[in-house]
Structure formats: C-alpha cells, structure tokens
Amino acid sequence: MAESEPRIVDETDPGETEEVTHRAPSPAMRxxxxxxxxxxxxxxxxxxxxxxxxxxxxxDSSVPALDSPDTxxxxxxxxxxxxxxxxxxxxxDRSSDKLIRELAFDIESTQLExxxxxxxxxxxxxxxxxxxxxxxxxxxxxxxxxxxxxPVQPGQSPGIYTMPGMATQEELSKLRRMTGVEFEVYFxxxxxxxxxxxxxxxxxxxxxxxxxxxxxxxxxxxxxxxSELDVLDLRLVERNAEPLPPN
Numbered sequence: 001m002a003e004s005e006p007r008i009v010d011e012t013d014p015g016e017t018e019e020v021t022h023r024a025p026s027p028a029m030r031x032x033x034x035x036x037x038x039x040x041x042x043x044x045x046x047x048x049x050x051x052x053x054x055x056x057x058x059x060d061s062s063v064p065a066l067d068s069p070d071t072x073x074x075x076x077x078x079x080x081x082x083x084x085x086x087x088x089x090x091x092x093d094r095s096s097d098k099l100i101r102e103l104a105f106d107i108e109s110t111q112l113e114x115x116x117x118x119x120x121x122x123x124x125x126x127x128x129x130x131x132x133x134x135x136x137x138x139x140x141x142x143x144x145x146x147x148x149x150x151p152v153q154p155g156q157s158p159g160i161y162t163m164p165g166m167a168t169q170e171e172l173s174k175l176r177r178m179t180g181v182e183f184e185v186y187f188x189x190x191x192x193x194x195x196x197x198x199x200x201x202x203x204x205x206x207x208x209x210x211x212x213x214x215x216x217x218x219x220x221x222x223x224x225x226x227s228e229l230d231v232l233d234l235r236l237v238e239r240n241a242e243p244l245p246p247n
Contacts, residue, residue: 021096063125064213070214071127072139073120073205077221078129079136080163080201081111083195087167087187094183103231107191110224117217136163140204152190177247185241192232193244199225 065072084107089106122129131138160166167175167190175186202225205218234241 008062052176064210064214065133068210069139069140069208070123070210071125071207072131072137073201073209073214073218075123075127075130076136076139076163077205077218078115078118079160080166080194080198081115083160083166084108084191084198085111085115086172086177087191087194090183091187094179095187097184100184100187100235103228104187105234107228114217114221117241121214136160140201143204146224163193163197167194182240184241185236188232188236188239188242189241191231192236193226193246194231195229198247199229 073140088104088108088111093100095104102126119129144234171190175183175190178186197224202218202222206215206222209215209218
C-alpha cells in the first residue's frame with residue numbers, strides 16, 4: 001500500500017496496525033444526505049420564523065394585518081417558491097450536467113428554507129398560509145400597470161397563474177417529459193422567467209412591507225434572483241438558446 005493512504009493504529013496493541021481505506025460515498029448516499037440536509041434547513045427556517053419575537057417581546061404592532069403587504073408577500077412568495085423547488089427537483093433525474101445540477105440544488109435548498117421562514121411568520125401572526133379570498137397578488141395593490149397580476153390565458157383557471165413568472169400546468173407537464181439537453185434548455189427558460197417574476201414580487205415587498213424582517217428577506221431574495229439570473233442567462237448562451245419572454 002502506498003504511504004500516502006491513511007492508516008489507523010490501535011494504540012491498545014502497539015504491535016499491530018490496521019489499514020483502512022476510505023471510500024467515497026455512493027451517489028444514492030449523497031442524495032440521501034442532501035435530502036436530509038434540505039429537510040433540516042426547512043425545519044430550521046420554520047423555527048426561525050416562529051422565533052422572530054420571543055415571549056415578552058410580542059406586541060400587537062408586530063403583527064401585520066391580514067391584507068397587508070407583509071402577509072400577502074409571505075403567503076404568495078411561499079407558493080411562488082414552491083413551484084421553483086418543484087422544477088429544480090426534476091433536474092436530479094433528467095440532467096447529468098454538473099453545473100445545472102448545482103444550480104438546481106442551490107435553488108431548491110435556498111427557497112425551501114425561505115418557505116419555512118415565511119410559513120413560520122404566518123403561524124406566528126395567526127394568519128392562514130393562503131389568502132382566505134383564494135386570490136393571489138392582491139397585496140401589490142398600487143403596483144404599476146402590467147406588474148403584479150398577469151392576465152389569465154384562454155383555457156387557464158385563475159389562481160396561481162396570476163402571479164408573475166409562474167409556469168402553467170401544461171408547461172410543467174412538458175418539462176417532465178423531457179430529458180438531457182432538451183430538458184436543460186426548457187428548465188433554464190422556465191426558471192429564468194420564474195425568477196424575473198419573483199424578483200418583481202420581492203422588489204415590491206422590500207419597499208412596502210411594514211416589518212424589517214420581511215423587508216430584509218425580500219431584499220435577500222431580490223439579490224439572489226438577480227445573481228441566479230446571470231447564471232441562467234450564461235447557461236442558455238452556452239446552449240445557443242433564447243430566453244422566454246416575461247409573462
């Protein structure tokens with residue numbers, strides 16, 4: 001055995017040594033560890049949301065109204081994030097490209113943690129995870145024309161598709177049927193459009209939310225979306241693919 005390989009010596013019997021070769025974990029084990037890490041991050045995010053105000057520190061003024069930008073942002077951005085997580089999770093089974101897989105893992109793990117944080121806030125405030133009206137984007141009341149809501153296309157039902165950047169069920173079904181480079185291009189196109197819509201929501205949240213913790217999260221989301229948009233654009237250029245127009 002080469003001298004560079006690790007050796008473990010049993011000090012209770014100085015006359016004997018045991019050689020141990022460390023093997024890299026299998027792909028299945030790496031996926032298991034990554035999944036466990038993501039779940040742990042999600043739980044920590046929820047716990048962090050619940051600990052915004054410790055006992056004795058909570059005041060009525062710290063609870064935003066049900067129809068406030070703070071509440072609407074937490075409700076709708078969580079839903080928006082979960083679609084990005086759904087698309088990113090498809091990458092593991094459909095692409096072998098290391099850079100695409102790393103990007104997807106970053107999106108999935110980061111946005112799951114943020115979803116946990118927002119749902120934690122909503123539980124702390126005593127608000128439902130979705131608006132009782134069943135409508136989305138009502139918190140962006142004074143957004144410029146053409147921003148916030150998007151028109152419902154023929155054949156679509158109203159709901160989550162009124163949020164900017166959201167993929168339709170037809171688009172998600174198409175993505176699931178793809179593999180390889182074809183999948184990578186469409187994933188990048190859908191995720192880029194999704195990020196543009198998310199950045200629009202985050203920008204409104206950071207400007208209009210009442211609570212500093214909400215504004216700070218919106219600011220962090222906005223920065224992350226812009227940074228990842230640069231990566232998404234680069235990966236599209238490498239594949240000679242055009243981006244989808246914003247919706």
